[in-house]
Amino acid sequence: MIHRLxxxxxxxxxxxxxxxxxxxxxxxxxxxxxxxxxxxxxDEPEQVLVDVNGQIRGAPVGGIDLxxxxxxxxxQTVELQLKRNCFLxxxxxxxxxxxxxxxxxxxxxxxxxxxxxxxxxxVAGALAMAGGLTVAx
Numbered sequence: 001m002i003h004r005l006x007x008x009x010x011x012x013x014x015x016x017x018x019x020x021x022x023x024x025x026x027x028x029x030x031x032x033x034x035x036x037x038x039x040x041x042x043d044e045p046e047q048v049l050v051d052v053n054g055q056i057r058g059a060p061v062g063g064i065d066l067x068x069x070x071x072x073x074x075x076q077t078v079e080l081q082l083k084r085n086c087f088l089x090x091x092x093x094x095x096x097x098x099x100x101x102x103x104x105x106x107x108x109x110x111x112x113x114x115x116x117x118x119x120x121x122x123v124a125g126a127l128a129m130a131g132g133l134t135v136a137x
Contacts, residue, residue: 026070027119030054032101035066035074039082039093047098061085071095105130 029035031052038045048056054067061081066074075093082091100117103126110131118125127133 026072027097027100028068028070029066029074029097030101031067033097034099036096036098037078037093038095039078039088039091041082041086041088041091050101071097108134110134 029050031050031054033050034047035050035056036045036047037056037058046058048058050056050066053063053065055063055065057063061078062085064078064081066077069077075095078093078095079091082088082093100119102114103117103121104114105126106112109127110133112130115126115129
């Protein structure tokens with residue numbers, strides 16, 4: 001048992017530290033993310049959930065597809081919809097992610113399950129959160 005743990009730590013510890021580096025790619029919005037949106041026509045920020053279809057829904061614009069968009073792209077998309085559907089001349093939209101969709105790690109890992117996503121997370125990092133791969137001795 002101790003040999004198994006040592007092997008797991010020896011294999012995955014370097015991957016964990018190497019896996020949580022800053023990424024040059026912007027985060028892409030996905031189903032399950034919770035966003036906080038503020039625009040010039042709102043008194044208070046609005047919290048919305050990205051649904052299973054990758055859309056946010058809200059009156060009066062209806063569904064807006066944001067799946068795969070960066071925050072900058074999503075802000076531009078919402079601004080465009082507000083111009084088209086709400087007749088706002090120059091809406092200003094600001095958006096942040098209040099919580100990320102979780103990741104699921106399954107298969108031959110020590111503790112399969114659902115884990116909180118962290119920006120910059122890699123597959124190796126997710127495997128480490130699940131306790132590493134089960135290693136046959």
